[in-house]
Amino acid sequence: MSAVLFDVPGPKARARHLGYAVVGVAALVGIVGFIVYQFADAGQFDGEMWEWILYEQVQLELVSALGNTLRAFAVATLLALAFAAIFAAGRLSDHAIFRVPSTIIVEFFRAVPLVVMIFFFHYGLALGAPFYSVVLGLTLYNGSVLAEVFRAGVLSLPKGQSEAAYAIGMHKTQVMRSVLLPQALRAMLPAIVSQLVVLLKDTALGFLITYEELLRYARYLGGVAEFGRPLVPITLVVGAMYIVMCLALTGVARYLDSRNRRSDKAPDAEITAKGEEKVLTHDPAS
Helix, strand or coil: CCCCCHHHCCHHHHHHHHHHHHHHHHHHHHHHHHHHHHHHCCCCCCCCHHCCCCCCCCHHHHHHHHHHHHHHHHHEEEEEEEEHHHHHHHHHCCCHHHHHHHHHHHHHHCCCCCEEEHHHHHHCCCCHHHHHHHHHHHHHHHHHHHHHHHHHHHHCCCCCHHHHHHCCCHHHHHHHHHHHHHHHHHHHHHHHHHHHHHHHHHHHHHHHCCCCCCCHHHHHHHHCCCCCCCCHHHHHHHHHHHHHHHHHHHHHHHHHHHHHHHHHHHHHHHHHHHHHHHHHHHHCCC
């Protein structure tokens, strides 16, 4: 295996890299072990600190908070993707009347901090329920970032793709929908998933305006004196829930990517099979 910008490491380099890996893993294990020891020494793993999770009311409220987090994430994701598609198309337009306003809107909402937008919508515009302020802020900020992802994905394709489509008489909308977007989606998918993970975690900012999501409930439950103020245990549980949700989102993205790859290979395999059948049918030796 050869590469222009990468030299294949020799035996000494591989041994050195292995040593670095061993030292890094040992350091990581040591840090995690030290943290766990400190928690244990402080009594955070004692049974009474985890009794709260056995109460049915706590379980129901925790599930309700999780549902609120997922609801804000789902609605904001759909709106952000729609926002991104519209304004990415606007930025790619050949007409300044669409391109200039789209550029201004995308750059503006990318530059404004998300928490400032949430505060503005909730306290400035007084939209009512915190849910609307959280979703609107998440939509505008993440939609603007995703619009740039979409635009960059389309522009990363070779110009020959669009030129060939124009040569056979397709107009720009057809070229974008039928030629460029299907190819760009595969390149954009990792960046889209990364931004959706950010969106999922940013739902936690809702606790600042009293939106009843996971972080707000964790903060409340961690301060309940009846349970011994189990701030660390509830933080570990809620953190694990966020990790599972992010891993699930990544898993869905990998499934969609593998499915797209299989669907792309299927027509090629069918064409090959038909070609072989044709060769066998018209074998000169027969």
